[in-house]
Amino acid sequence: MSGRRTPLRVVLLKPSKYAVDGHVERFRRGFMPNSTLAYMASLTPPEVDGRACETVTIDEYVRTDLDYLDLLERDPGRRTLLALVGVQSHQLHRALDLAALALDRGVEACVVGGPHAMTCDTTAHQGRGASFALAEAERIWPAILADAARGGLEPAYGGDGRWETALDPPPLTPPPRRELARYVVRLLGVYPARGCPYTCNFCSVIKIAGRQVRSQPLETTLASLRAAAKGGVRYVMFTSDNFNKIPEARLLLEAMIEERIRLPFFVQCDTQVERQEEGVYRVCVREADTSTTHVVSVRPDYFQKLTRSGVTTEELIRRSFEFLLEHEPKEAILAEFDLAVIQRYFPDYEQEIRRRLAG
Numbered sequence: 001m002s003g004r005r006t007p008l009r010v011v012l013l014k015p016s017k018y019a020v021d022g023h024v025e026r027f028r029r030g031f032m033p034n035s036t037l038a039y040m041a042s043l044t045p046p047e048v049d050g051r052a053c054e055t056v057t058i059d060e061y062v063r064t065d066l067d068y069l070d071l072l073e074r075d076p077g078r079r080t081l082l083a084l085v086g087v088q089s090h091q092l093h094r095a096l097d098l099a100a101l102a103l104d105r106g107v108e109a110c111v112v113g114g115p116h117a118m119t120c121d122t123t124a125h126q127g128r129g130a131s132f133a134l135a136e137a138e139r140i141w142p143a144i145l146a147d148a149a150r151g152g153l154e155p156a157y158g159g160d161g162r163w164e165t166a167l168d169p170p171p172l173t174p175p176p177r178r179e180l181a182r183y184v185v186r187l188l189g190v191y192p193a194r195g196c197p198y199t200c201n202f203c204s205v206i207k208i209a210g211r212q213v214r215s216q217p218l219e220t221t222l223a224s225l226r227a228a229a230k231g232g233v234r235y236v237m238f239t240s241d242n243f244n245k246i247p248e249a250r251l252l253l254e255a256m257i258e259e260r261i262r263l264p265f266f267v268q269c270d271t272q273v274e275r276q277e278e279g280v281y282r283v284c285v286r287e288a289d290t291s292t293t294h295v296v297s298v299r300p301d302y303f304q305k306l307t308r309s310g311v312t313t314e315e316l317i318r319r320s321f322e323f324l325l326e327h328e329p330k331e332a333i334l335a336e337f338d339l340a341v342i343q344r345y346f347p348d349y350e351q352e353i354r355r356r357l358a359g
């Protein structure tokens, strides 16, 4: 069957961005492989609509040669779908230019997806050649692949709802070793759960991942970790925004211990700051299902010394805890202290916190 039908080539491309002077930012080595590329490649089946489906992944940030641009061209032997994945707002311009280049060279189908398309209004760009993915891939990727294999794409997919109710993706296949070698750290992003119950007004996570915390099956995460360890990955980032909000966090960690999956990993956790009385705040740090509580006092003159206008005391404390947690485990942080004490233990604290708050 697949021998008779025109095969489909899926080019998954994470675009870089333009620097201020207009050149495309490229690095000889990146920090870590892009998580969306690995995830989308794992979601792409070997056959679509009875046609063989070949998948190629490109992280433009680490491509110092331009060979990959040859893929953005019509190939008479197969249909090509260019999917610009994980596109953030500062990468949109580059994504649109790559789509325009590919369409100009006869590529049959282009789609742009990721945080920008999910959080911002893209109607002005729709209907001009590239299609837009407004929802999670789990909801719309099969329809996009099928449309690309058979004919053209719709102007947009997923306008009727962003989030899949239950997440059940295949286990992640780590990038091949030659791709891992392009990065300083052979690190893989694994996404055991997504969504955040909070509504911080500066953050777009709840528009991308929703407010409902949804987990993939524990076994899928474990299978991804096993494949990662076997495939030469040295380190894992659990990309969930608040690891401490994942209901199965403890089960996951226990299973990793039980199976002796010895991959070091890092996670993101939230810190809650609550004002108790003038100048006194209660801070709760949660990690998986353990937490510590700290009472922190901040004198007005010290607050003035460290901050500029517009920064709140809560923000100063939150950033100070981020700083502390980069240097020591939460259990080592004093239960009650004045903020000025940090400088005694970490002499670069004041300079660093001023720099971070100014950025």
Ligand code: B12
Pocket: 031, 032, 033, 034, 035, 036, 039, 040, 061, 083, 084, 085, 086, 087, 088, 089, 090, 111, 112, 113, 114, 115, 116, 118, 119, 133, 135, 136, 137, 138, 140, 141, 144, 189, 191, 203, 204, 205, 208, 209, 239, 240, 241
């Ligand atoms: C992990 C992470 C990082 C890691 C990246 C690791 C890596 N190399 O992959 C690090 C720490 C390095 C990082 C850096 C940055 N990040 Co970041 N990061 C995240 C985080 C927490 C998770 C992203 C992730 O891996 N998700 C897992 C993958 C599988 O999911 P996904 O990419 O969202 O893809 C899903 C959907 O978007 C959609 N989708 C995506 N692409 C496509 C394509 C198609 C065709 C389809 C159909 C669907 C689709 O389907 C996917 C599956 O459901 C998000 C927050 C979040 N929850 O989204 C922020 C986030 C993406 N980052 C953000 C930002 C701003 C940055 C930085 C610019 C920060 C900075 N100032 O330097 C840099 C840019 C780095 C870069 N080159 O892209 C913003 C983007 C905001 C926006 N609207 O554009 C986010 C949303 C955080 C936030 N709330 O502000 N980041």
Ligand code: SF4
Pocket: 196, 197, 198, 199, 200, 203, 204, 205, 206, 241, 242, 270
């Ligand atoms: S807790 Fe974190 S992920 Fe959740 S809304 Fe606030 S900043 Fe975003």
